[in-house]
């Protein structure tokens with residue numbers, strides 16, 4: 555059955571809202587690369603934190619499409635303009651999500667605890683002075699504080715609380731965010747991880763990392779990182795980063811425009 559992703563020309567915009575960029579495209583590519591697994595996963599609740607223009611949540615709804623009927627989509631953003639723009643983007647593509655203007659998932663903890671089957675996050679990850687984090691408008695799209703980790707480090711425990719037993723988290727990170735340390739933190743919470751997409755430039759390397767609980771042994775059996783809580787950190791990351799080859803290479807915006 556044919557499926558689509560969000561079309562750039564139908565993605566609404568606003569000067570204070572993050573336009574889909576290479577990181578957004580990498581996350582959608584990760585979802586596309588994992589589409590068959592996502593369909594076999596039979597999610598009932600999908601959540602995006604930091605929806606911006608709506609490009610990701612709209613693409614996810616289109617990628618799963620008719621083959622995953624009855625999925626409920628929720629997207630949050632602190633930026634009220636982003637929530638409005640996401641609503642327009644969803645409508646332009648004929649798909650629906652519940653949109654909430656909130657900080658990560660504030661106010662949703664009780665309702666969503668243990669229920670989210672797929673969570674997608676392209677967070678503000680650029681290292682900035684701490685006082686730039688959480689500012690109003692477009693600055694909140696990138697300002698990530700020290701090592702770009704301020705918002706990421708707040709999202710991780712919330713993701714752990716919201717994800718269902720079979721829940722998956724797809725998270726965009728840069729090398730300067732120390733993704734290996736993020737994986738170790740999640741490992742201590744009981745999550746395995748793998749890199750679904752990696753993109754490199756001369757200056758930076760971007761990863762889309764997928765996390766799932768160890769108990770979800772069904773997930774992608776061959777590619778699972780073996781849990782070994784006593785392994786030294788370096789060994790874990792060597793294992794993580796060496797086991798999974800690059801799944802796709804840089805793609806220009808034009809490849810995503812239809």
Ligand SMILES: C[S@@+](CC[C@H](N)C(=O)[O-])C[C@H]1O[C@@H](n2cnc3c(N)ncnc32)[C@H](O)[C@@H]1O
Nearest residue numbers: 572578604605606631632633657658676694695
């Ligand atoms: C890098 S942009 C990603 C936008 C969109 N998901 C994409 O990939 O194109 C990060 C988004 O996170 C939002 N954001 C920043 N801090 C947030 C927070 N604490 N809670 C929810 N959303 C937040 C920003 O407003 C922005 O829309």
